[in-house]
Amino acid sequence: MVHFVIVGLLVVASTLGLGLFLTNAPILPLQASEQAITVDWLFNIHWWLIAFFFSLITVFILYSVFVFRRKRGERGDGKYVSHNDRLEIIWTAIPIGIVLILAVIGASTLADVERRDANALTVDVYASQWVWRFEYTAEVQTEAGETILTAVSTDTLVLPKDRQVLLRMRSADVIHSFWVPEFRIKQDVLPGGDEFVRELRITPNLEGLYKVRCAELCGQLHYAMLADVQVVTPAEFDAWLAENAGDCNLGDEQCGQRWATTYGCTACHSLTGESGVGPTWLGLFGHEVSLSDGSVVTADLEYLHTSIVDPNAQVVQGFQPGIMPQDFAVRLTEEQIQQIIAFIVSLQ
Ligand code: CUA
Numbered sequence: 001m002v003h004f005v006i007v008g009l010l011v012v013a014s015t016l017g018l019g020l021f022l023t024n025a026p027i028l029p030l031q032a033s034e035q036a037i038t039v040d041w042l043f044n045i046h047w048w049l050i051a052f053f054f055s056l057i058t059v060f061i062l063y064s065v066f067v068f069r070r071k072r073g074e075r076g077d078g079k080y081v082s083h084n085d086r087l088e089i090i091w092t093a094i095p096i097g098i099v100l101i102l103a104v105i106g107a108s109t110l111a112d113v114e115r116r117d118a119n120a121l122t123v124d125v126y127a128s129q130w131v132w133r134f135e136y137t138a139e140v141q142t143e144a145g146e147t148i149l150t151a152v153s154t155d156t157l158v159l160p161k162d163r164q165v166l167l168r169m170r171s172a173d174v175i176h177s178f179w180v181p182e183f184r185i186k187q188d189v190l191p192g193g194d195e196f197v198r199e200l201r202i203t204p205n206l207e208g209l210y211k212v213r214c215a216e217l218c219g220q221l222h223y224a225m226l227a228d229v230q231v232v233t234p235a236e237f238d239a240w241l242a243e244n245a246g247d248c249n250l251g252d253e254q255c256g257q258r259w260a261t262t263y264g265c266t267a268c269h270s271l272t273g274e275s276g277v278g279p280t281w282l283g284l285f286g287h288e289v290s291l292s293d294g295s296v297v298t299a300d301l302e303y304l305h306t307s308i309v310d311p312n313a314q315v316v317q318g319f320q321p322g323i324m325p326q327d328f329a330v331r332l333t334e335e336q337i338q339q340i341i342a343f344i345v346s347l348q
Pocket of ligand 1: 130175176177214215216217218219222223225
């Protein structure tokens with residue numbers, strides 16, 4: 001009887017020691033998302049269970065080895081026990097019960113982690129060897145007072161606190177894996193196009209700076225495939241998005257297309273060959289244009305540039321002067337103008 005008491009006390013002491021070690025030692029990264037709280041809760045249940053069974057087994061073995069060892073002068077064999085039906089049924093039934101309970105808890109935790117919020121912010125994530133790019137859709141007011149959608153493309157993942165973000169992730173080459181340890185959950189990012197877009201939902205709940213790490217071996221610079229994550233207040237996020245709706249780090253043609261939409265060019269200039277309020281852009285570059293003064297010019301780079309910054313200088317036959325805003329030289333940077341020209345040139 002005294003053996004059971006001693007073993008029992010040692011098991012309790014060992015379990016508490018191991019359990020409290022994890023819950024108090026700074027082993028895990030910060031909890032910076034609601035999903036992290038849920039995941040850690042499940043992790044802790046497992047940890048305590050493991051601590052208990054580890055203690056139970058280890059204490060029993062060590063206690064037996066020391067206390068029931070052959071003493072000096074002892075002779076003969078130990079008692080032979082072939083089996084014990086009751087004990088074997090018990091030590092089979094208890095683990096089955098535990099596994100079933102953990103399965104139920106695990107499933108409900110998974111459902112909790114994947115819960116969808118209708119108000120989620122969508123961010124498109126593009127992974128490639130060996131960079132991350134994040135694309136947001138922002139509402140921008142045009143000069144005409146219209147609200148239009150524009151893409152904000154960045155290499156830093158900026159997220160508003162306490163709002164679920166839906167990451168729609170795709171890879172341009174090999175398999176990568178999106179992982180922010182402070183958010184706990186991670187997701188493989190697959191190549192193969194729209195069919196293979198993978199989603200991950202995170203609700204950051206702690207402002208701060210974190211890092212996206214690639215958690216899938218993806219080539220030579222896998223270790224350096226990092227990106228900053230910045231969790232800010234919703235107001236800071238809105239300000240950031242509005243500010244960056246003006247920047248573009250895509251290719252020239254794509255940026256040009258964005259400016260053409262953002263600044264309303266395409267409302268008058270079709271990309272399809274149809275005549276609108278203004279001449280179409282399709283097939284414009286390099287072709288001859290009849291102007292309203294009777295002359296004929298070739299639509300070269302200089303012509304396109306002049307048409308943007310000083311539209312009344314060369315009015316195309318059949319179109320009205322003064323319709324197109326005259327102030328694009330001030331509203332657009334020279335880089336933006338060049339990008340729009342690159343976009344027009346690409347429309348052949
Ligand atoms: Cu991308 Cu490892």
